[in-house]
Amino acid sequence: MNEHVLLNPAEKAAQEALESIFQCLDQGESFLLEAGAGAGKPYSLIEALKYIISKKGVDLTRMHQKVACITYTNVASDEITERTGRHPVVLSSTIHSFCWSLIKDFQPYLREKIGQYDKWAEKIEEAGGINAQVIEYDLGYRSITDERISLGHNDIIYFTKALLEEKKFRDLFTARYPILFIDEYQDTSTDIAESIKTSFLDTGTGPLIGFFGDHWQKIYGDGCGKIEHPAIKVIGNGANFRSVTTIVDALNKIRPELTQAVRDPKSTGIVGVYHTNDWNGDRLTGAHWKDDLPEEVANESLTTLRKKLISDGWNFEPDKTKILILTHNALATKQGYNNLASVFPNNDQFIKKEDIHIKFFADTLEPVCIAYANRHYGEMFNYIGNRTPSIKTHADKKSWAKNMDSLLKNRSEGNVGEVIDHLRQARRPRLPDAVEKREMELQRIGDQEVEEESGSVTRLRKLREVSYREVVSLCEFIDDKTPFSTKHGVKGIEFENVLVVFGRGWNQYDFNQFLEWAGDENNIPQAKWDKYERNRNLFYVVCSRPIKRLALLFTQELTTSALSTLTNWFGESAVNSLPLGQ
Numbered sequence: 381m382n383e384h385v386l387l388n389p390a391e392k393a394a395q396e397a398l399e400s401i402f403q404c405l406d407q408g409e410s411f412l413l414e415a416g417a418g419a420g421k422p423y424s425l426i427e428a429l430k431y432i433i434s435k436k437g438v439d440l441t442r443m444h445q446k447v448a449c450i451t452y453t454n455v456a457s458d459e460i461t462e463r464t465g466r467h468p469v470v471l472s473s474t475i476h477s478f479c480w481s482l483i484k485d486f487q488p489y490l491r492e493k494i495g496q497y498d499k500w501a502e503k504i505e506e507a508g509g510i511n512a513q514v515i516e517y518d519l520g521y522r523s524i525t526d527e528r529i530s531l532g533h534n535d536i537i538y539f540t541k542a543l544l545e546e547k548k549f550r551d552l553f554t555a556r557y558p559i560l561f562i563d564e565y566q567d568t569s570t571d572i573a574e575s576i577k578t579s580f581l582d583t584g585t586g587p588l589i590g591f592f593g594d595h596w597q598k599i600y601g602d603g604c605g606k607i608e609h610p611a612i613k614v615i616g617n618g619a620n621f622r623s624v625t626t627i628v629d630a631l632n633k634i635r636p637e638l639t640q641a642v643r644d645p646k647s648t649g650i651v652g653v654y655h656t657n658d659w660n661g662d663r664l665t666g667a668h669w670k671d672d673l674p675e676e677v678a679n680e681s682l683t684t685l686r687k688k689l690i691s692d693g694w695n696f697e698p699d700k701t702k703i704l705i706l707t708h709n710a711l712a713t714k715q716g717y718n719n720l721a722s723v724f725p726n727n728d729q730f731i732k733k734e735d736i737h738i739k740f741f742a743d744t745l746e747p748v749c750i751a752y753a754n755r756h757y758g759e760m761f762n763y764i765g766n767r768t769p770s771i772k773t774h775a776d777k778k779s780w781a782k783n784m785d786s787l788l789k790n791r792s793e794g795n796v797g798e799v800i801d802h803l804r805q806a807r808r809p810r811l812p813d814a815v816e817k818r819e820m821e822l823q824r825i826g827d828q829e830v831e832e833e834s835g836s837v838t839r840l841r842k843l844r845e846v847s848y849r850e851v852v853s854l855c856e857f858i859d860d861k862t863p864f865s866t867k868h869g870v871k872g873i874e875f876e877n878v879l880v881v882f883g884r885g886w887n888q889y890d891f892n893q894f895l896e897w898a899g900d901e902n903n904i905p906q907a908k909w910d911k912y913e914r915n916r917n918l919f920y921v922v923c924s925r926p927i928k929r930l931a932l933l934f935t936q937e938l939t940t941s942a943l944s945t946l947t948n949w950f951g952e953s954a955v956n957s958l959p960l961g962q
Contacts (some may be wrong), residue, residue, distance in 0.1 A: 389641035390619040394420050397617040401428050404613055405435070405559075405588070410581065411613045412565070412591040416638045417631065417924030418622030418874070422456075425449070425563060425592050426463045432559060433467050440469040440558075448557040448587075450475050452564040460563075471557070475568065476533055479540040480517045482553065486543065490515045493542055494529065521812040537569050544575045554586050565591035566598035566605050573604035581611045596635060596920050598913075605913070622874050624649035624928055631924055633949045634898075649928040650692070653946050654958040655938050656681055661961070663937060664884070671892070671937040672707065672884040678935045681960055682881060685933050688958075694877055694929060702875040704922050706891075707883025707935065715857050717850040723842045727886060730854060736814045737796075737843060738854070745799075746855040748809055749791055752784045764809045783808045796851060797844030878926035883935040889915055891934070895942035933958065 387395060397413060401424065404411040415421035432440075432447055440446065449472045451457040460472040473481070483490065494500050495510050500522070504510060507524040515529045522532040531539075543549040562568055580586030595606035620628045620640035624647035632639050656673060664672045673681060682703075686696060694701060724730050733739040744763055751760035783806040790799045800819060803811055811819070822837050822844075829838055882891045894915035897904045904912050923930060938946075947955050 388643050389645060390420075390621050390643040393619040393641045394424065394617060394621075397615050397619070398424055398427055400613075400615045401590070402431055404590070404615075405431060408588055409613055410589040410591075410611055411615055412607060413593070413615050413617055414638065415592065415594055415617040416620065416635065416640055417594070417597065417921070418620040418628075419594075419617040419640065420619055420621050421563075421592055421594070421617065422459070424617060425561065426460065428561070428590065429460070429464050429470055433464065433469060437467065437469050445469070445556060445558055446471045447559040447561065448473070448478060449561040450478050450563060450568075452567050456563060475572065476517075476536050479536045479572075480531075482549075483536070483539050483543055484515075484517070486549075487515055489543070490539060491529075493539060494535075497535075497538065499535075500524075521814065523813045537571055541571045541575045544579045550579055550586060558587050559590070560587040561590045561592065563592050564597075565593035565607060566595045567593070567600050567603040569602060570604040573607060577607075577609055581609045584611070596638075596917050599918050599921055622927055623924065626651055627924075627926060627928075627930055630930075630950050631920070634920060634923070649926075649930070651930045651950050651954050652689075653932045653934075653950050653955045654685055655934045655943065655955070656958055656960060657937055657943075658957045659960045668887050669884045673935040677960060678707070678881075678883060681933060681935055681958055684960060685879070685931065685958060689879065689929075689931060694931075700875070701877040701879065702873075702925065703879045703881070704925070705881040705883075706889065706918070706922070707881060707885045716853040717857070720843070720846045720850040720854055723839050723846065731858065733858070735839070736812065736818065737800075737840065738851075740812055740815050741851050742855045742858055744809060744812075745803075746852065749784075749788060753788060780808060791848050791852065794848055795844065796846050796848050799848050800844065873925065874927055875925055876927050877929040877931075878922065879931045879933065880922045881933045881935060889918065890936075891915060891919065892936050892938050892942045894919065895945040896939060899941055899945040899948070 397415075401411060401413060403409075405428065413421065413424055415424065429447060429449065446469050449457075449460055449470060451460065451472060451474055454474055457472045457474055461470070464470045464472075471478075491510055491513070494515070495504065503522060503524050507526070510529070511526070513524065513527055513529045515531065517531045517536060521530060522535070523530045544553075565573075576589065580589065589612075591607060591612070598605045616638055618638065618640050620631070621643050623631070623642070625642050625645060626647075626649040628640050628642045630651055659673065659677065661674070661677065664670065664674060672678065682705075690696060720730065721727070724735065726734075729735045730738045733742050747763040748760050751757070751763060787799070787802055787806070787808075790802050800811070800815075803809070804816070804819065818836060818840055821834075822840050825833050825837060827841070829841065884890070888911070894912060897908075897912050898916065901912075923932070932946075943955065
């Protein structure tokens with residue numbers, strides 16, 4: 381116990397959680413580390429892996445076994461690999477890559493199952509059936525030829541879940557990976573999470589499983605969220621190494637069941653809450669915009685608050701301050717893709733890349749163009765994958781350069797349609813089958829809208845007229861290269877100062893209603909609990925990003941009940957009306 385004398389409160393809380401993890405590893409007990417924002421979860425994960433290496437590394441090596449560590453991003457996976465010294469008993473991988481490594485050798489099984497999968501029925505029929513094609517997984521686009529079947533991202537999860545139902549597969553899994561760590565467990569596919577519970581935890585067989593994450597930080601729609609099971613020991617990490625006492629005190633009021641201790645109890649900062657209830661003009665109407673400020677007034681409110689915060693000592697340089705705007709149309713105008721945003725009825729279709737064209741632009745085409753412009757040709761071909769032949773001769777090189785230079789010109793000067801038409805002709809890179817199919821459908825219908833055409837075709841016709849520079853702006857926004865951001869891309873990141881703008885326009889978010897419910901959770905209708913958690917988690921994530929200063933701006937009108945919740949959390953002196961139009 382003497383070593384705790386020199387530890388600050390956050391270090392002491394983190395060490396206690398780590399000792400509980402070590403105990404579970406020694407006893408062969410599965411566990412779940414619930415680590416709130418700023419708790420140093422990556423450190424706990426790395427230390428747990430190092431503990432396994434020191435205690436069991438020799439035995440695992442001799443048995444040709446590994447610890448599988450599943451992460452949510454390639455960046456996180458690479459970091460784990462580096463911080464464990466690239467030790468051979470640690471396999472760090474994203475969930476899709478890991479699942480593919482497990483199932484790729486079961487080719488006959490996959491060919492049989494894919495023939496029974498209704499989502500493949502149309503493609504299989506068009507290709508003339510399944511023969512002896514090689515099943516592969518590259519960019520995550522579904523396609524089928526006489527020689528190959530390329531699986532989509534969702535297919536990987538589907539077939540892994542199916543194989544986990546087979547005892548032989550489960551035994552092979554456990555023999556190869558007697559310990560399985562899952563990072564950011566709350567974002568794991570619900571299907572995979574349920575399969576792990578039923579295949580391993582319910583049966584008392586399989587690997588020792590360590591879940592690392594925080595179900596209050598589940599802000600992606602397809603994640604499993606909270607995981608509960610009698611076979612799992614829950615370990616709370618009550619540390620906060622990120623934020624000063626002023627901010628952590630507020631977080632503890634928002635989430636009293638996981639009280640956090642700060643690194644420096646004497647540290648101070650600033651928390652301010654600003655509402656626009658005293659503005660007297662007409663507010664917006666409509667299902668998703670009701671009670672919000674008109675766009676020009678919302679922009680005025682942000683400008684007014686920025687000026688006030690600057691006078692209070694805030695530094696709005698991008699490396700110091702992050703502005704998180706949780707209302708989208710105003711942000712689209714500010715970021716330079718408002719025409720693109722107007723094409724889609726649902727913001728998630730472009731922000732979360734649900735539209736197949738936007739997904740191709742953001743995940744493949746933009747990285748390819750940026751890599752080519754920077755002369756990073758190896759990186760360019762990594763993004764292209766095996767869908768396009770590489771450069772083999774000098775003639776190939778000249779042809780590629782001509783095509784790519786034309787692409788960059790269209791990217792800079794043309795509209796979306798001109799970029800797509802160039803790619804359809806040059807096929808460098810090739811369009812995904814789904815994009816090509818939709819383009820052909822639009823080509824068949826023509827330039828004029830017809831009564832029977834689908835909504836996706838109508839949107840594509842409008843999208844093709846948008847300047848491709850707006851796509852570039854959107855992709856830069858998604859990749860977090862600007863001072864502004866929405867919820868996507870901010871989890872796990874910290875900033876010295878954070879200004880959050882809460883408004884309407886997101887079809888799944890209503891922060892006034894959330895604050896009303898948070899004041900008395902007993903009054904939340906059971907059917908609305910998922911919506912409450914979705915709003916609560918996003919609110920918690922954005923409020924827990926800053927190190928020193930936090931400001932919340934509500935462009936949406938707040939009720940007395942909602943204001944009361946904010947006052948209870950942040951203090952009466954912190955909640956103020958923002959003067960507008962004066």
